[in-house]
Amino acid sequence: xxxxxxxxxxxxxxxxxxxxxxxxxxxxxxxxxxxxxxxxxxxxxxxxxxxxxxxxxxxxxxxxxxxxxxxxxxxxxxxxxxxxxxxxxxxxxxxxxxxxxxxxxxxxxxxxxxxxxxxxxxxxxxxxxxxxxxxxxxxxxxxxxxxxxxxxxxxxxxxxxxxxxxxxxxxxxxxxxxxxxxxxxxxxxxxxxxxxxxxxxxxxxxxxxxxxxxxxxxxxxxxxxxxxxxxxxxxxxxxxxxxxxxxxxxxxxxxxxxxxxxxxxxxxxxxxxxxxxxxxxxxxxxxxxxxxxxxxxx
Amino acid sequence: xxxxxxxxxxxxxxxxxxxxxxxxxxxxxxxxxxxxxxxxxxxxxxxxxxxxxxxxxxxxxxxxxxxxxxxxxxxxxxxxxxxxxxxxxxxxxxxxxxxxxxxxxxxxxxxxxxxxxxxxxxxxxxxxxxxxxxxxxxxxxxxxxxxxxxxxxxxxxxxxxxxxxxxxxxxxxxxxxxxxxxxxxxxxxxxxxxxxxxxxxxxxxxxxxxxxxxxxxxxxxxxxxxxxxxxxxxxxxxxxxxxxxxxxxxxxxxxxxxxxxxxxxxxxxxxxxxxxxxxxxxxxxxxxxxxxxxxxxxxxxxxxxxxxxxxxxxxx
Numbered sequence: 352x353x354x355x356x357x358x359x360x361x362x363x364x365x366x367x368x369x370x371x372x373x374x375x376x377x378x379x380x381x382x383x384x385x386x387x388x389x390x391x392x393x394x395x396x397x398x399x400x401x402x403x404x405x406x407x408x409x410x411x412x413x414x415x416x417x418x419x420x421x422x423x424x425x426x427x428x429x430x431x432x433x434x435x436x437x438x439x440x441x442x443x444x445x446x447x448x449x450x451x452x453x454x455x456x457x458x459x460x461x462x463x464x465x466x467x468x469x470x471x472x473x474x475x476x477x478x479x480x481x482x483x484x485x486x487x488x489x490x491x492x493x494x495x496x497x498x499x500x501x502x503x504x505x506x507x508x509x510x511x512x513x514x515x516x517x518x519x520x521x522x523x524x525x526x527x528x529x530x531x532x533x534x535x536x537x538x539x540x541x542x543x544x545x546x547x548x549x550x551x552x553x554x555x556x557x558x559x560x561x562x563x564x565x566x567x568x569x570x571x572x573x574x575x576x577x578x579x580x581x582x583x584x585x586x587x588x589x590x591x592x593x594x595x596x597x598x599x600x601x602x603x604x605x606x607x608x609x610x611x612x613x614x615x616x617x618x619x620x621x622x623x624x625x626x627x628x629x630x631x632x633x634x635x636x637x638x639x640x641x642x643x644x645x646x647x648x649x
Numbered sequence: 650x651x652x653x654x655x656x657x658x659x660x661x662x663x664x665x666x667x668x669x670x671x672x673x674x675x676x677x678x679x680x681x682x683x684x685x686x687x688x689x690x691x692x693x694x695x696x697x698x699x700x701x702x703x704x705x706x707x708x709x710x711x712x713x714x715x716x717x718x719x720x721x722x723x724x725x726x727x728x729x730x731x732x733x734x735x736x737x738x739x740x741x742x743x744x745x746x747x748x749x750x751x752x753x754x755x756x757x758x759x760x761x762x763x764x765x766x767x768x769x770x771x772x773x774x775x776x777x778x779x780x781x782x783x784x785x786x787x788x789x790x791x792x793x794x795x796x797x798x799x800x801x802x803x804x805x806x807x808x809x810x811x812x813x814x815x816x817x818x819x820x821x822x823x824x825x826x827x828x829x830x831x832x833x834x835x836x837x838x839x840x841x842x843x844x845x846x847x848x849x850x851x852x853x854x855x856x857x858x859x860x861x862x863x864x865x866x867x868x869x870x871x872x873x874x875x876x877x878x879x880x881x882x883x884x885x886x887x888x889x890x891x892x893x894x895x896x897x898x899x900x901x902x903x904x905x906x907x908x909x910x911x912x913x914x915x916x917x918x919x920x921x922x923x924x925x926x927x928x929x930x931x932x933x934x935x936x937x938x939x940x941x942x943x944x945x946x947x948x949x950x951x952x953x954x955x956x957x958x959x960x961x962x963x964x965x
Contacts, residue, residue, distance in 0.1 A: 488667035491943045495902030496920060496936050500672065503924040503932060504679035580791055584906050587793045590924060600791075607797055621794040629789035636785070 386637020389630035396627055400446035409437040411444040411597050429615055433605060442619060445597035449579055450627070452513055452598070456578035457571050459517030464524025465567065469555055471525070472532025483529065486522050494519040498581060502590055509592050512585070516578045524570050531563045565642040572635035576628045583624050599624050650955075657951055661944045668940045673716060676929050677709045699729070703930075720937065726930035730923070735934035739916065743938065745815055746908070746915030750900050753835050754893065757843040762889065765850025769885075770877060772855065780851075784844035792903060796837045796910035803833065813912030834911045841903035842896040849892045854885040887957050894950030898943050 381387060414436060424430070429438035471482040489497070501515040535541060536559070544554050585591035586600030594601055599620040606617035700706055703726075704715070719726065725735040768780040804812035816830030817823055857863065858881050866876045905917035912918075916935055923931040 484663060484667055485671075488664050488671060491664055491898065491940050491947070492668055492672070492936060493898040493901040493939055493943065495905050496939055499905070499920055499924045500932050500936055501675060503927060504676050504929075576789065580789075583791050584793055587791075588906070588909060588921060590921070603794060603797075607801075610797075610801055617797065621791065621798070624794070625786075625790045628791075629786060632785050632789050 383637040385633050389633040393630045403443040409440040411441045412595050432616055441597040445599050445602050449599045452582045453575040453579040455513045456516040457575045460521045460574050461571050464521035465528050468525035468528025469532050472529045486525050490522045507593055512592055516581050520574055527566050528563055532559055535559045535562050569635055569639045572631055576631035579628050661948055672936045673713050676933055725934035728928055728931045730926040730928040735930050739938050742916045742919045746904050753838040756835050757839045757846055761843050761846025762850050765847045768851040769854035784847050787840045787844040792837050792840055793906050793910055799833050815913055834907050834913055838903050838907040841899055850889055853888045857881045857885040890954050894947045897946045901939055
């Protein structure tokens with residue numbers, strides 16, 4: 352009888368820790384002005400980029416009759432580029448692609464990293480040895496080299512770019528999840544769940560993953576920042592998503608030549624990338640501080 | 650010590666082995682089969698000739714075995730685009746990348762530690778926030794874009810610095826020209842690691858300052874300068890060594906972009922050429938060599954760390 356009650360107590364303890372943490376995180380995030388502003392800014396940018404094209408009907412490929420490299424006008428708020436395409440429209444559509452690549456890469460990267468890390472941590476023995484060696488090997492390859500090699504053989508469609516970036520950036524998440532799984536595995540409520548006959552998958556999903564979610568969110572946020580930077584760099588090198596599909600990265604590709612005649616072509620996408628990545632970095636930092644156990648316990 | 654060394658070297662060899670498997674099979678199992686692994690611009694006859702010449706009709710496992718056997722003997726195959734040994738092409742370029750990376754590490758470590766310590770001492774003050782803010786901006790600006798902007802400012806408008814190339818070498822070497830070519834690439838490459846070193850030094854410093862022995866030093870009346878620079882800094886810098894190891898792959902990744910902006914004829918530029926020319930043996934060779942560099946650096950960092958901090962040796 353007492354054992355049954357102990358098990359029940361331990362299991363509800365898991366719920367309590369979770370709630371306590373969530374509450375503390377929210378309070379701390381609100382106090383961090385920079386992170387909070389970044390968060391609002393990101394929401395706005397995503398709304399503009401994803402909903403903007405529904406209001407702004409000029410398509411990014413359409414060649415304007417006003418000619419190329421024209422300046423500011425009502426028809427073209429940011430002018431036109433070297434081929435006479437509307438820069439504003441290209442910024443919106445390019446932003447869609449860039450941000451989507453960032454978000455999707457992060458998502459895939461989280462899935463791969465969490466799977467590898469959780470399996471290695473929870474299953475132990477051979478799985479642990481193999482998965483962690485692969486993780487270390489992937490960490491030893493400078494990831495930009497990996498991305499270049501993979502894109503060369505797999506092609507440069509947006510989908511491939513997402514997959515390749517994800518496969519080059521899951522290692523940190525795997526290590527975090529691995530470490531956390533090892534830690535939480537030892538807790539009473541997990542042992543209790545184990546004793547009450549729950550399956551491995553169920554323990555993982557119901558008791559361990561929820562504890563890890565905060566750390567995953569932090570690395571996820573920072574992974575988006577990294578993915579956006581990588582996408583823009585490979586697009587700039589001409590090895591990423593190919594024109595005519597616009598991305599903020601490949602919009603910069605030819606902009607150097609026109610920097611004096613049409614400076615906006617070279618500056619606007621660069622600023623857009625910088626601000627979005629900056630906001631993701633600030634948000635990630637803010638979340639990390641908010642989730643730091645040293646703050647949570649206070 | 651010897652056991653630690655042997656253990657770490659063994660681990661490194663296993664890692665390298667896994668890396669070759671990942672890269673080789675990624676390249677060779679890509680869609681299109683062996684025929685896909687030849688150059689796209691080749692005519693069918695040329696392709697057939699290449700397939701026979703490079704033995705591409707053999708099973709992948711067999712080819713991996715042959716490649717590995719060659720690699721152990723220092724033979725990484727023949728480059729498709731230049732018909733020279735891959736190892737020779739890498740050998741011509743690698744020194745330039747190492748040169749650029751070493752200068753960047755020195756630059757980043759020196760300034761990273763200085764700014765990190767200032768930030769820690771002035772914790773919560775304006776200067777701390779400013780340094781943190783600039784660090785995050787440094788991490789967020791696309792390096793290639795910042796590079797273009799610097800070129801436009803310092804080369805195109807002001808004519809202060811050369812926009813590309815590795816500078817005067819060999820017989821017409823001169824210090825000023827050499828340094829002028831280094832400034833912008835080093836600054837751009839350091840944006841990939843400098844912010845991390847600043848932040849890491851800061852947190853390491855804060856951690857040490859909060860410990861008891863610092864309080865003791867202060868309590869016994871030591872001057873603040875002595876406490877910070879003699880007691881705290883020395884202990885705070887030990888963990889900073891580890892982050893240099895972590896930064897090496899990132900620096901080499903950054904080198905690809907930096908080299909391509911500034912026309913620096915290193916290995917980063919070579920892999921872009923190889924990727925564009927679909928020169929698979931070269932791509933494979935570069936990836937393996939660059940990983941060897943990373944693994945050796947990590948080994949060195951571990952060794953240095955175990956010498957400075959005896960606690961590590963006992964763990965291993």
